[in-house]
Amino acid sequence: MSGPATPDAYFEAMYRDAPDPWRLAERWYERRKYDLTVAALPLPRYRRAFEPACSVGELTHRLARRCDSVLACDRVGSAVETARHRTRDLAHVEIRRMLLPEQWPEGSFDLIVLSEFLYYLHDTALDRLLELAVRSLEPDGTLVTVHWDHPVAEHLTTGAGIARRVAALPGLALLADHREEDFVLQIHQRTGPEGRRPSSVAAREGLV
Numbered sequence: 001m002s003g004p005a006t007p008d009a010y011f012e013a014m015y016r017d018a019p020d021p022w023r024l025a026e027r028w029y030e031r032r033k034y035d036l037t038v039a040a041l042p043l044p045r046y047r048r049a050f051e052p053a054c055s056v057g058e059l060t061h062r063l064a065r066r067c068d069s070v071l072a073c074d075r076v077g078s079a080v081e082t083a084r085h086r087t088r089d090l091a092h093v094e095i096r097r098m099l100l101p102e103q104w105p106e107g108s109f110d111l112i113v114l115s116e117f118l119y120y121l122h123d124t125a126l127d128r129l130l131e132l133a134v135r136s137l138e139p140d141g142t143l144v145t146v147h148w149d150h151p152v153a154e155h156l157t158t159g160a161g162i163a164r165r166v167a168a169l170p171g172l173a174l175l176a177d178h179r180e181e182d183f184v185l186q187i188h189q190r191t192g193p194e195g196r197r198p199s200s201v202a203a204r205e206g207l208v
Helices: 008-017 028-039 056-064 077-088 123-136 159-167
Strands: 046-051 066-076 093-097 109-115 138-148 173-180 185-192
Touching: 008 077, 028 138, 028 185, 046 056, 046 123, 056 066, 056 077, 056 093, 056 109, 066 077, 077 093, 109 123, 123 138, 138 159, 159 173, 159 185
Parallel strands: 046 066, 046 109, 066 093, 109 138
Antiparallel strands: 138 185, 173 185
16 A cells, blocks of 8 residues: 555544644653754754654754754644644745655755654555655755654554664665664664765764
8 A cells, every 4th residue: 555554534633632632742751852853963954854744843843943944744734734833933944734655845855854654654655755765865864763662553563663664775874773662763864975874973073
């Protein structure tokens, strides 16, 4: 199957009952995870970032502080409207309603953030989305994956399962692997010509 495993009706019902159904803006767990995600980015600044499944824009707002341009999207209309409202003062942030992987955006990115999203996809759609992400990532660009690592009825895999899938992709080098009981956060970087591994953060500043 090519599309998401979880039907639109599931998400529409979640957002119909509450504007922020996962309480992303309230829970310390979520706020800490977002802060760790942004802190793990290896570059101080990015040119163009893409954040699929942005929900109500909590992580989007944090990414905007580190990026010249951010394109974020979600499949649920009400989530898109909330994210647009929360980022209304950020002219360099664009929020779209998109269904992925079918509506992948044009152009390239030096940062792609896949957060709490991939476990909703069937294998075929997951493989296609990861292929598009790597293809869209500029040389030395950063790919972030961060996902809940407990079994959930609506999830087809876990954070650890996603980490295994990403590890099998060609053209990526693992820079950081942060694992807690609840989630897995990984940072990959697009390898250069002939598979050249990227320099570490310390090496780029001449420390090693």
